[in-house]
Amino acid sequence: MFAITADQIDSRIRPDHADEALAILAHVGGDRLALPADRTAGDEVQALTEDPRTALDIVLALARTGLWSIGVGIGDVRAPLPTATRAATGDALVAAREAVEAAKRRQWRLAVAGDRIAPAAETLQAMIELLLQLRERRSPEGWELYDLVEAGLTQAEAAERLGITPQAASKRALAAAVRLDAAARDGIVELLALANGTDAGREPGTEDNA
Structure with missing residues (x-):
C-alpha cells in the first residue's frame, strides 16, 4: 500500500489549504483510493492507495501547488481497513510519517520511505525529484x-x-518536455509497483486467472 502524507508549508503564516488539498486528492484519486482522503491533524492531509500510478499522480498534483511537504510511505496497512484514513495503522503509515518529516528538509519537499524497500526508496526519491525539477522549469x-x-x-x-x-x-x-514527462512517469510507476510488490499494468486487487 502507498500512504501519502502532506503537511502544509509555513502553515503558521499562511491560510489553511487543507480543504483544497483534500479536493485535489479526491479528484486525482477517485475510486482508486483505499479510503476517502482525510485531514489527520491540523493542516495535514493523508491518502491511501494500492495503485502506484495514483500515488504518483497525487504526489505530482500536490507538488505542483508548491504548498506541501509530501511523504510517501510504502508498506503494509493493517487489515481490515477502518472507516477513516486517519484511523489506519501499519508500516506504510509509519513510513509516511518519517518521510514527511524528512521532506521538510529537502529542496523539493518530497521524501519516500519504507523499511523493506530502503535501497529502492533512494532510487525512487532521485527519480521523482528529477521529474519535479523538470516541472519546476516549465513555463x-x-x-x-x-x-x-x-x-x-x-x-x-x-x-x-x-x-x-x-x-x-x-x-x-x-x-516543456511533455513526452519526457510522460516517459518519466511511466518509469516511476514501474519502480513504485516493484517496491510495493504489485504489477504496474494490472488493476490493484485483481489476480491472474491461472
Whole structure:
C-alpha cells in the first residue's frame, strides 16, 4: 500500500489549504483510493492507495501547488481497513510519517520511505525529484499545452485550442518536455509497483486467472 502524507508549508503564516488539498486528492484519486482522503491533524492531509500510478499522480498534483511537504510511505496497512484514513495503522503509515518529516528538509519537499524497500526508496526519491525539477522549469505556456495534452487532446488539437500553429505547439512541447514527462512517469510507476510488490499494468486487487 502507498500512504501519502502532506503537511502544509509555513502553515503558521499562511491560510489553511487543507480543504483544497483534500479536493485535489479526491479528484486525482477517485475510486482508486483505499479510503476517502482525510485531514489527520491540523493542516495535514493523508491518502491511501494500492495503485502506484495514483500515488504518483497525487504526489505530482500536490507538488505542483508548491504548498506541501509530501511523504510517501510504502508498506503494509493493517487489515481490515477502518472507516477513516486517519484511523489506519501499519508500516506504510509509519513510513509516511518519517518521510514527511524528512521532506521538510529537502529542496523539493518530497521524501519516500519504507523499511523493506530502503535501497529502492533512494532510487525512487532521485527519480521523482528529477521529474519535479523538470516541472519546476516549465513555463506557464508549457503548462497550458501539457494540461491540454493530458486531457486527451492531440498536439494539433491543443495548438488550435491555444490559437498557435502546430509548429509553435511542437516547439512548446519540446521546451516543456511533455513526452519526457510522460516517459518519466511511466518509469516511476514501474519502480513504485516493484517496491510495493504489485504489477504496474494490472488493476490493484485483481489476480491472474491461472
